[in-house]
Amino acid sequence: MRGIQGKRVLITGAAGGIGRATAQRFFDEGARLLLCDVRALADTSLAALFPERMDYVVGDISTEAGLSAVEAAFGDAGVDVLVNNAGITRDKSSLKMTNDDWDRVIAVNLTAVFRLSQLVARKMKERGRGGVILNAASVVAHTGNFGQANYAATKAGLIGLTKTMARELGRAGIRVNAVAPGFIDTPMARAVPEAHIAGLCERTPLARLGKPEDIAAAYCFLASDDAAFITGTCLNVDGGLVI
Ligand SMILES: NC(=O)c1ccc[n+]([C@@H]2O[C@H](COP(=O)([O-])OP(=O)(O)OC[C@H]3O[C@@H](n4cnc5c(N)ncnc54)[C@H](O)[C@@H]3O)[C@@H](O)[C@H]2O)c1
Numbered sequence: 001m002r003g004i005q006g007k008r009v010l011i012t013g014a015a016g017g018i019g020r021a022t023a024q025r026f027f028d029e030g031a032r033l034l035l036c037d038v039r040a041l042a043d044t045s046l047a048a049l050f051p052e053r054m055d056y057v058v059g060d061i062s063t064e065a066g067l068s069a070v071e072a073a074f075g076d077a078g079v080d081v082l083v084n085n086a087g088i089t090r091d092k093s094s095l096k097m098t099n100d101d102w103d104r105v106i107a108v109n110l111t112a113v114f115r116l117s118q119l120v121a122r123k124m125k126e127r128g129r130g131g132v133i134l135n136a137a138s139v140v141a142h143t144g145n146f147g148q149a150n151y152a153a154t155k156a157g158l159i160g161l162t163k164t165m166a167r168e169l170g171r172a173g174i175r176v177n178a179v180a181p182g183f184i185d186t187p188m189a190r191a192v193p194e195a196h197i198a199g200l201c202e203r204t205p206l207a208r209l210g211k212p213e214d215i216a217a218a219y220c221f222l223a224s225d226d227a228a229f230i231t232g233t234c235l236n237v238d239g240g241l242v243i
Contacts, residue, residue, distance in 0.1 A: 003225030005030035010070070010079040010120065012061055012112075013086030015039040017186025018136070020046055021212030022083055025220050027053065034079060036061065036070050037086070061086055061112040062104075071119050078123035081132045081223045084113040087154075089188060091147040102150045109154035114161060117176075121169055130173025132223045135162050137178040137234055139242045155180070159234050166232030175231040177222045182238025184210040205240030 009026045013019040014035035023035055023046055033054040041047050041056045050056065057073045059066035087109045090101040117133050124131035140148055141155035159178055166176040183189050183200050189209065190197075201208055218237045221227055236242060 001224035007031045007080040009081040010034045011083040012036045018212045018215045019085045021216040022219050025216035062107040078127050082120045084135045089151050093147050094149045105150035110157045124174050125172045133176045134219050135178040137180040139180050139182050139238050163232045178234040179218045180234050180236045181215050182241040
């Protein structure tokens, strides 16, 4: 895709299903990667790419220490593209959800995204070369989902954050967009009971779960110059699930 070659791309949650595919896709398009996850790189097939065009930070982006480690890694050079992909679930019906379930999901899925975007966008503005910020929303932001009050609230919150930062940063040439995956075949989705997954496939016009590569392609497109006039949008990549 146009304009990815040589770009500095920071991806959070890079050891997970979608993060790994996204890192691979940007790497294949010629980007220089800065990856971050609470899990070590040794867990993943990405280890094979290291250290060519890649740095890896083990850190929790919901903590000051984790954010500082990532900030130190991108340093004065900053990044051209930030993919806020890291996310967690702590599912329980609303009446059973504990304060800790609520707080932890808000901290990782929403507050950490805001904090990291703020750090990255300040640097992008200072450098004066624009940039792209991409956020991992979800179709449940539009539909809600049983047992996911905390998660759905963060994903809906990310869409509001995306639109707001797009308005605020557009003049600086910084585009901000979200991707809302449907059910994607990763460990996160496989935590859902098998019968529920079968039902989802039935209700999906394209009749399958998504692949991590489907989401990686959307991120790559939105980061590319082919999406130069797209900002403040949330792109559903869900096989038509929420039509
Ligand atoms: N899989 C799906 O069906 C689906 C659907 C909609 C949205 N999403 C979103 O896409 C993103 C990726 O999902 P996935 O399915 O690849 O999940 P995953 O669990 O496979 O990967 C998430 C990664 O984030 C990392 N992570 C978690 N907390 C972190 C923290 N505090 N700091 C740094 N890293 C952290 C995890 O270690 C993990 O490697 C998430 O934001 C998720 O909410 C996924």
